[in-house]
Amino acid sequence: MSSPTPDVPASESRDARTRQMLGMKGADIKEASIWKIRLQLMKPITWIPLMWGVLCGAASSGDFTWSIENVLRSLLCMLMSGPLLTGYTQTINDYYDREIDAINEPYRPIPSGAIPLNQVIAQIWILLLGGIGVAAILDITAGHTDFIMTKLALGGSFVAYIYSAPPLKLKQNGWLGNYALGASYIALPWWAGHALYGTLNWTIVVVTLFYSLAGLGIAVVNDFKSVEGDRELGLNSLPVIFGVQKAALISATAIDVFQIGIAVYLVTVGEQLLASLIVLLVIPQITFQDMYFLRDPLKNDVKYQASAQPFLVIGMLVAGIAMGHAGI
Numbered sequence: 001m002s003s004p005t006p007d008v009p010a011s012e013s014r015d016a017r018t019r020q021m022l023g024m025k026g027a028d029i030k031e032a033s034i035w036k037i038r039l040q041l042m043k044p045i046t047w048i049p050l051m052w053g054v055l056c057g058a059a060s061s062g063d064f065t066w067s068i069e070n071v072l073r074s075l076l077c078m079l080m081s082g083p084l085l086t087g088y089t090q091t092i093n094d095y096y097d098r099e100i101d102a103i104n105e106p107y108r109p110i111p112s113g114a115i116p117l118n119q120v121i122a123q124i125w126i127l128l129l130g131g132i133g134v135a136a137i138l139d140i141t142a143g144h145t146d147f148i149m150t151k152l153a154l155g156g157s158f159v160a161y162i163y164s165a166p167p168l169k170l171k172q173n174g175w176l177g178n179y180a181l182g183a184s185y186i187a188l189p190w191w192a193g194h195a196l197y198g199t200l201n202w203t204i205v206v207v208t209l210f211y212s213l214a215g216l217g218i219a220v221v222n223d224f225k226s227v228e229g230d231r232e233l234g235l236n237s238l239p240v241i242f243g244v245q246k247a248a249l250i251s252a253t254a255i256d257v258f259q260i261g262i263a264v265y266l267v268t269v270g271e272q273l274l275a276s277l278i279v280l281l282v283i284p285q286i287t288f289q290d291m292y293f294l295r296d297p298l299k300n301d302v303k304y305q306a307s308a309q310p311f312l313v314i315g316m317l318v319a320g321i322a323m324g325h326a327g328i
């Protein structure tokens with residue numbers, strides 16, 4: 001084990017290492033193995049929502065049963081959506097952001113020169129092909145003749161590409177970029193989980209795209225950390241377009257209204273009990289918005305996410321179970 005950098009306190013150095021392993025911001029560490037650098041590029045912390053989305057989809061299919069085979073297939077699907085395809089997404093995002101990062105976060109793996117560009121490109125291809133390959137394996141083992149998992153993996157990878165790469169670079173547009181983010185964290189893995197066990201249908205597609213508008217609200221919360229930089233670089237995030245306070249209100253409204261919208265929909269399909277549970281799970285989120293986020297979005301964005309998000313993600317699973325139960 002290497003010792004902490006001499007002029008940095010041990011606890012700070014440990015914190016930087018943990019941040020590096022998870023791919024969080026503030027991972028400013030000088031010496032690390034190339035594998036840790038590769039992992040840092042893949043930002044493991046961001047895999048979690050996409051892996052969770054697969055569970056929600058499996059639940060909404062109504063056809064998941066607890067067998068070793070099904071558990072293994074779920075794990076394979078999570079490997080595809082998390083480490084492989086989200087890892088690809090994050091690596092390609094850092095690749096196309098390398099010039100901006102050289103100004104804002106020069107210690108990141110690419111601008112700091114910790115990994116050569118040709119190795120980054122190789123990593124992008126390996127993760128992309130790995131993700132598509134696993135999707136094809138899932139299709140073959142599930143007997144899908146329409147190769148739905150492969151199509152979803154290809155579609156998701158394409159969205160990830162246009163999110164980060166010019167000329168479209170969706171992330172430059174506050175609405176489009178954040179909706180793409182919301183949909184890829186809620187709808188896409190949900191469809192994958194659903195299609196793995198059942199048949200993906202238009203109702204599930206439309207309902208989860210509606211749910212993704214709550215994801216848009218969540219994605220906006222992440223824009224408060226970089227308002228000044230985004231303004232200077234011409235990135236039209238919602239806080240840049242509307243100002244901090246109004247953008248926070250839009251974000252909180254989207255988060256609450258679209259979750260409640262899902263609860264209303266569930267009532268219409270006869271799932272009153274689980275719909276009420278979703279409404280109950282929105283209440284603490286509103287409380288944290290009032291306590292932290294709306295009072296000072298710039299200071300409390302991370303604290304708000306950490307406090308409120310668990311209630312949103314539990315609500316997603318409840319919605320998945322309700323849809324499965326209603327036979328949608």
Ligand SMILES: C/C(=C\COP(=O)(O)OP(=O)(O)O)CCC[C@H](C)CCC[C@H](C)CCCC(C)C
Nearest residue numbers: 081085086093152153156160163180184188189
């Ligand atoms: C790169 C992403 C977010 C980072 O954005 P940003 O540049 O603002 O953040 P940094 O400050 O950290 O640089 C995520 C983008 C997600 C993308 C729109 C689509 C992802 C697609 C899925 C990975 C595909 C999954 C398909 C599967 C489940 C079938």
